[in-house]
Amino acid sequence: MFEKYVKLLKENSIKITPQRLEILKYLDENRTHPTADQIYTGLKEKNPSLSKTTVYNSVETLEEHGLIQSLTISGSESRYDFRNDMHHHFLCKKCGTIIDIDIKCPNIGKMLESGHKVEEVHGYFKGICKDCMKKETKQNGS
Amino acid sequence: MFEKYVKLLKENSIKITPQRLEILKYLDENRTHPTADQIYTGLKEKNPSLSKTTVYNSVETLEEHGLIQSLTISGSESRYDFRNDMHHHFLCKKCGTIIDIDIKCPNIGKMLESGHKVEEVHGYFKGICKDCMKKETKQNGS
DNA sequence: ATGTTAAATTGTAATGATTACAACTTAGAA
DNA sequence: TTCTAAGTTGTAATCATTACAATTTAACAT
Ligand SMILES: [Mn+2]
Ligand SMILES: [Mn+2]
Ligand SMILES: [Zn+2]
Ligand SMILES: [Zn+2]
Numbered sequence: 001m002f003e004k005y006v007k008l009l010k011e012n013s014i015k016i017t018p019q020r021l022e023i024l025k026y027l028d029e030n031r032t033h034p035t036a037d038q039i040y041t042g043l044k045e046k047n048p049s050l051s052k053t054t055v056y057n058s059v060e061t062l063e064e065h066g067l068i069q070s071l072t073i074s075g076s077e078s079r080y081d082f083r084n085d086m087h088h089h090f091l092c093k094k095c096g097t098i099i100d101i102d103i104k105c106p107n108i109g110k111m112l113e114s115g116h117k118v119e120e121v122h123g124y125f126k127g128i129c130k131d132c133m134k135k136e137t138k139q140n141g142s
Numbered sequence: 143m144f145e146k147y148v149k150l151l152k153e154n155s156i157k158i159t160p161q162r163l164e165i166l167k168y169l170d171e172n173r174t175h176p177t178a179d180q181i182y183t184g185l186k187e188k189n190p191s192l193s194k195t196t197v198y199n200s201v202e203t204l205e206e207h208g209l210i211q212s213l214t215i216s217g218s219e220s221r222y223d224f225r226n227d228m229h230h231h232f233l234c235k236k237c238g239t240i241i242d243i244d245i246k247c248p249n250i251g252k253m254l255e256s257g258h259k260v261e262e263v264h265g266y267f268k269g270i271c272k273d274c275m276k277k278e279t280k281q282n283g284s
Numbered sequence: 285a286t287g288t289t290a291a292a293t294t295g296t297a298a299t300g301a302t303t304a305c306a307a308c309t310t311a312g313a314a
Numbered sequence: 315t316t317c318t319a320a321g322t323t324g325t326a327a328t329c330a331t332t333a334c335a336a337t338t339t340a341a342c343a344t
Contacts, residue, residue, distance in 0.1 A: 015311060017321065036301080051323045056302065058321095072217040073264075076331085077301060088249070090258055099258070103249045105265070107230070110245060115272035116232055122215075123247070124264040130257035157340060159292065178330080193294045198331065200292095218302085219330060 004028075012065045022047055023058045027068060027082040033089070033098040035077045073098065073124045088123035094132040101125065146170075154207045164189055165200045169210060169224040175231070175240040177219045215240065215266045230265035236274040243267065 005024040009016045022043050027034070030042065036059065040052045059080050062068045071079040073091050079098065088101035101123070111118045128136070147166040151158045164185050169176070172184065182197045201222050204210045213221040215233050221240065230243035243265070253260045270278070 015320065017311070019322070049323075053303085053324075054322055061321095070217075072214050075212075075214040075220060078217060090253075090256075090260075092258075093261070101249075101253070101256075103252055106248050107243075107245045107265070111232075111243070111267055114232075114243075115275065116234075116241070116267070117270040117275055118232075118267050119235070119269035120267065122264075122266040122268070123249070124266075125253055125258070125260050125262065126264070127261035128259040133257065133259055157291070159340070161293070191294075195295075195332085196293055203292095 019054050020058050033079040033081050035079055086121050090125040092129035092132055094128050161196050162200050175221040175223050177221055228263050232267045234271035234274055236270050239271055
């Protein structure tokens, strides 16, 4: 059940705790880029002793070690992503969904020449997602 | 003094108020991507009656009309940019500076094919800026 | 120029996400 | 099994942002 996450934590010399395992598993199984609160609520029922502070502490640790990444796409709250590889995101202003966009940033080469040391790359698009566009079209009849 | 900003507001049919003119001028003259609080503090002395709520209201209006744009690069607070054209940013984790990166995103073409309606494009790089790298090199002697 | 009114400004209070902190618990090493 | 540094928990504090109601004002019509 948790072997995969135990392995991940061990490989990164992070202490193995039930809370961290649950949070990792939740993020792995919920690729919706959930907020800290969504992680907390999603796990609280099966883990009644879980504290929201622990969720914050855990995602911070996991991010520091590069196991997960956090997104500041929405402004009001951080979102967490099990995927730690570089990829872009699309935020739908209508339904709030955050979609993975699997494209590489071709600008990294230029950034390396700039003299700045690049450690993170974030690409965010915002607009109306495909599904919401379909719904709009239906309503308008156009 | 303010003709430029009066013109901008008029062109966009936004009511002209002293506060909006001051805020626009501040953003034009401070291309550091300041926070709402920095705008407020920067103007408060010369405009003692200014309210922080007005700063929030004003930047919201200005952004809605496309006169300025807001960045969610830092996570903890929004930053405002007089430039409204598409460009990328670099956030230095050491000194906190946000630098304009004048490159276009070559991925927009692909996004148009995706079926999603793209309204905003944000590209953020994070790391250590050129200046902070120089200082580090001096210290390490390497 | 004056009056009118919808919109803008202001100050304060409420909200909501995140962090600080101190007491308690536990994972992992010896 | 014992020990202890690290992790967890609950609560309180912080900080950015928003809500709201009273006051003021920009822009338009007279
Ligand atoms: Mn993702
Ligand atoms: Mn900029
Ligand atoms: Zn949508
Ligand atoms: Zn720097």
